[in-house]
Amino acid sequence: MRKSKNLNPDLEKKATVKEKISERMGKVGRAIKLFFYNLSVRLYNLKKNRKKKIRSAKSKNFAKNLFLFCVLIIPVIQFCVFYIGVNINSILLAFKQYDIATGEYHFIGFGHFKEFIRQIGTDFTLQFATKNSFILYAIGLFICMPLHIMSSFFVYKKIPLSGMFKIFLYVPSIVSSVVMTIMYKYFVDRAVPSLLNLFGVQNVPDLFKSQQTAWSVIIFYNIWFGLGSGIILYTGAMSRIPDSLIEYGKLEGLGMWKEFWKITVPLIFPTITVFLVTGIAGIFTNQAGLYTFYGGNAPQYLYTYGYYLFVKVVGDTAQLADYPFASAAGLLFTLFVAPITLLAKYLLEKFGTNAEF
Amino acid sequence: MVKEKISRQPFAVLFLVLLILYCLSLIVPFIWVLISSLKTRVDFILNPFGLPGKYHGGWEFRNYIDVFEKMFIKVSYSDGRAPRNVYLPEMFLNSFVYSIACTFVTTLSHCVTAYVVAKYKFFFGKVLYSTVIVTMIIPIVGNLPSMINLMNNIGFYDNVLGLIIMKASFTGTNFLIFYATFKGISWEYAEAAFIDGASHARVMFTIMLPLAKVTILALSLMTFIGIWNDWQTSMIYLPSFPMAAYGLYAFQFSNVNAVSGTNYLMAACALVVLPILLLFIAFRNKLMGAVAVGGLKG
Numbered sequence: 001m002r003k004s005k006n007l008n009p010d011l012e013k014k015a016t017v018k019e020k021i022s023e024r025m026g027k028v029g030r031a032i033k034l035f036f037y038n039l040s041v042r043l044y045n046l047k048k049n050r051k052k053k054i055r056s057a058k059s060k061n062f063a064k065n066l067f068l069f070c071v072l073i074i075p076v077i078q079f080c081v082f083y084i085g086v087n088i089n090s091i092l093l094a095f096k097q098y099d100i101a102t103g104e105y106h107f108i109g110f111g112h113f114k115e116f117i118r119q120i121g122t123d124f125t126l127q128f129a130t131k132n133s134f135i136l137y138a139i140g141l142f143i144c145m146p147l148h149i150m151s152s153f154f155v156y157k158k159i160p161l162s163g164m165f166k167i168f169l170y171v172p173s174i175v176s177s178v179v180m181t182i183m184y185k186y187f188v189d190r191a192v193p194s195l196l197n198l199f200g201v202q203n204v205p206d207l208f209k210s211q212q213t214a215w216s217v218i219i220f221y222n223i224w225f226g227l228g229s230g231i232i233l234y235t236g237a238m239s240r241i242p243d244s245l246i247e248y249g250k251l252e253g254l255g256m257w258k259e260f261w262k263i264t265v266p267l268i269f270p271t272i273t274v275f276l277v278t279g280i281a282g283i284f285t286n287q288a289g290l291y292t293f294y295g296g297n298a299p300q301y302l303y304t305y306g307y308y309l310f311v312k313v314v315g316d317t318a319q320l321a322d323y324p325f326a327s328a329a330g331l332l333f334t335l336f337v338a339p340i341t342l343l344a345k346y347l348l349e350k351f352g353t354n355a356e357f
Numbered sequence: 358m359v360k361e362k363i364s365r366q367p368f369a370v371l372f373l374v375l376l377i378l379y380c381l382s383l384i385v386p387f388i389w390v391l392i393s394s395l396k397t398r399v400d401f402i403l404n405p406f407g408l409p410g411k412y413h414g415g416w417e418f419r420n421y422i423d424v425f426e427k428m429f430i431k432v433s434y435s436d437g438r439a440p441r442n443v444y445l446p447e448m449f450l451n452s453f454v455y456s457i458a459c460t461f462v463t464t465l466s467h468c469v470t471a472y473v474v475a476k477y478k479f480f481f482g483k484v485l486y487s488t489v490i491v492t493m494i495i496p497i498v499g500n501l502p503s504m505i506n507l508m509n510n511i512g513f514y515d516n517v518l519g520l521i522i523m524k525a526s527f528t529g530t531n532f533l534i535f536y537a538t539f540k541g542i543s544w545e546y547a548e549a550a551f552i553d554g555a556s557h558a559r560v561m562f563t564i565m566l567p568l569a570k571v572t573i574l575a576l577s578l579m580t581f582i583g584i585w586n587d588w589q590t591s592m593i594y595l596p597s598f599p600m601a602a603y604g605l606y607a608f609q610f611s612n613v614n615a616v617s618g619t620n621y622l623m624a625a626c627a628l629v630v631l632p633i634l635l636l637f638i639a640f641r642n643k644l645m646g647a648v649a650v651g652g653l654k655g
Binding site: 063064067068070071072074075076078079081082083085086087089090093150151154155157159160161164165167168169170171172174175176177178179182183184186187190191194195198224227255256257277278280281284285291292295309310312313314322323324326327329330331333334337338341342345 | 366368369372373375376377379380382383384385386387389390393401405406466469470473477479481485488492493494495496497498499500501502503504505506507511522523525526527528556557558561582585586587588589592593602603605606609610619622623626629630633634637641644
């Protein structure tokens with residue numbers, strides 16, 4: 001506070017007001033402290049025969065362990081119940097069946113797994129879900145990710161207006177997805193057709209309900225909405241690259257494009273790895289915003305795995321009897337995606353750059 | 358930072374244009390929402406893309422008051438109580454109470470665990486650190502039914518306190534950020550305090566945590582924003598305690614409201630975003646640059 005005194009008269013004014021307040025608060029605080037101190041001294045004097053306490057190394061160690069125990073006990077129990085417990089319960093649930101008559105679950109073995117595998121081959125909804133989920137993942141990987149990294153690079157290089165971009169790019173990650181979705185939904189639904197009419201395009205179809213356009217509208221939404229959060233994390237990683245390295249590159253005559261490939265990408269590779277590794281599970285969890293757009297009634301041709309599993313468990317379409325089936329499907333997906341994720345992590349860390357700076 | 362001249366780089370110009378278009382695509386719908394929220398229902402239908410008052414009414418600032426007074430969602434109880442209507446002010450109150458409590462508990466859990474693991478050498482600490490990394494790497498798909506099932510069984514379903522406990526996990530990115538922060542703070546302050554006879558808890562609360570207050574503030578804000586915006590958790594686990602973001606979601610599918618209509622929905626959108634935008638404007642320097650993920654090293 002004192003340092004800022006010479007810099008700005010406004011700040012100084014604020015500082016003096018703050019100091020005054022804190023001075024007064026300080027007086028009150030000191031009075032209260034003194035009161036408690038006196039009280040504790042009196043209490044201490046009451047027990048005159050008190051033995052002088054000498055803390056041995058053993059008791060110090062005990063105090064440390066007691067402290068660690070007290071701090072960790074609640075988080076550890078929480079983790080045991082809500083991570084380990086939930087996942088064990090999920091595995092058990094996959095082998096059970098819900099009895100509507102008694103309202104209880106009982107074991108049936110591998111029935112749900114067999115049923116799910118059979119349905120993947122025959123059920124139209126699931127076939128759409130397979131296709132859509134992989135398309136969304138591929139778009140995320142091959143279009144969104146390069147777009148995120150390139151845009152982040154330009155924001156990081158302080159191109160004109162980069163300060164403004166930074167603020168605006170934060171917006172999608174701080175505004176609730178439900179607000180963003182409603183905004184997008186009604187804008188596309190109401191404003192876009194009337195805009196197109198202005199330009200002479202007649203008979204615009206209902207973009208969210210027509211089979212030709214709905215999927216593209218959803219894909220566009222996912223690219224549009226996802227752009228911001230990616231850029232925040234990438235620019236965060238890029239800003240940690242030491243300036244000296246970039247200056248060195250300049251002296252060596254690296255252009256912007258070469259700097260991007262030779263310095264930036266290798267040095268932010270750990271961050272890219274995080275996205276690549278954690279993104280794989282997205283194939284099976286991405287709901288693509290469908291629940292916000294359509295509630296539980298999305299058209300069959302828009303389904304993704306994430307949405308498929310979600311509506312089995314939540315909302316008007318959910319039934320308790322479907323819980324074990326959804327668990328079995330989730331377990332199969334996990335068994336499929338976990339090894340791939342671990343392999344990807346291993347390969348990326350082995351063959352990718354991993355510079356310390 | 359070294360500034361670049363981009364005029365000679367066609368790619369850079371292309372991306373500049375792309376970024377400007379992207380920012381416009383964020384601003385235009387937002388302004389459209391604000392303008393639409395000030396129209397009458399008839400005016401909105403006749404004139405979806407223009408200033409209010411072209412065909413009907415004028416600038417209807419009353420819409421906001423109407424939404425606040427009349428917008429509701431119906432809440433039904435599983436234990437046989439009669440269903441009732443919950444209005445927007447109550448949803449806002451729910452959102453504030455739940456978001457603040459949940460932010461406090463979650464941040465405390467992350468912060469305290471990360472502090473202990475970063476600053477004390479003990480075997481279990483290493484186990485905890487590995488646990489965090491492993492839970493982040495191994496993807497688990499579809500444990501939602503099991504979670505709902507468990508919450509029901511232990512009586513935490515539709516229970517605010519229960520949900521806060523469920524959310525108070527120490528794993529996740531925030532743990533790693535706190536861990537890195539505490540690793541970077543010198544232990545000498547603590548040693549000096551120990552010599553003066555301070556207890557472990559005292560050192561943690563009065564010395565070490567205040568040293569990390571910038572990180573604590575930034576992550577609390579991020580957590581708060583995340584919880585405020587999270588409408589799905591509220592929908593799944595707290596059916597009789599609706600929050601503003603969920604209310605907004607439910608409202609768009611509702612047709613029993615006295616204030617149903619897109620203009621009102623847009624006003625509600627603006628109201629739900631408002632606290633978050635104010636927070637962001639007030640703390641944007643603290644928030645921006647607070648997030649950086651280094652890698653997943655076990």
